Amino acid sequence: MRAREAGEVFGPRMTLFADMLSVGLATASVCLPVVTIPAALSTACAVLRGAGEGKPATAGRYFAVLRRRLRVGDLAAGAVAAAGALLFLADLALAGAGLPGAPLFAVPAVGIGMAALVVGLRACARPGSLTDWPAAVREAARDTVRDVGGSALVLLAVATAALCAWMLVPLAFLVPGPLALALTAVDVRLTVARV
Numbered sequence: 001m002r003a004r005e006a007g008e009v010f011g012p013r014m015t016l017f018a019d020m021l022s023v024g025l026a027t028a029s030v031c032l033p034v035v036t037i038p039a040a041l042s043t044a045c046a047v048l049r050g051a052g053e054g055k056p057a058t059a060g061r062y063f064a065v066l067r068r069r070l071r072v073g074d075l076a077a078g079a080v081a082a083a084g085a086l087l088f089l090a091d092l093a094l095a096g097a098g099l100p101g102a103p104l105f106a107v108p109a110v111g112i113g114m115a116a117l118v119v120g121l122r123a124c125a126r127p128g129s130l131t132d133w134p135a136a137v138r139e140a141a142r143d144t145v146r147d148v149g150g151s152a153l154v155l156l157a158v159a160t161a162a163l164c165a166w167m168l169v170p171l172a173f174l175v176p177g178p179l180a181l182a183l184t185a186v187d188v189r190l191t192v193a194r195v
Helices: 012-031 037-051 061-068 072-096 102-125 135-145 149-166 167-175 176-194
Strands: none
Touching: 012 037, 012 061, 012 176, 037 061, 037 072, 037 102, 037 176, 061 102, 072 102, 072 135, 102 149, 102 167, 102 176, 135 149, 135 167, 149 176
């Protein structure tokens, strides 16, 4: 990162922080239709990854990348994610209804749900998710198993995002930016470790 220039109030890290928040707001607005969540998060990760390559990480660039990449496959990925989330919530509701064997069923259901969440989020962070969701999901599943530390970091980022949104509801509109930055950092960390 470049050093602070004379007369500059904020350094480059504060600029990246502000850009991350603007990308987060843009992501939150695109996530509102629900089926666009994977595409919105994937685009945010791509834009924030570009900041490390000298490209601007602005809301304008975010919408430009999103316009170029939004396609039927992105909406299908969003529909699959939404259906999976609804199925998971229905399973937990049934487990909480007091059915016989519910406690034994709830533990693996939560484990499977957490694993699916990590794989989905890691797929969003992969550069390949911009063009090929199935390949990105396959690579993310492999990374989830091989890089247990990174998977734990993804779960920690999700827990932190949920806690921030729960503590102060207006922060829910800013949460996608830091979450996308965390997902991108985990993916870049793994890429650097391979080299």
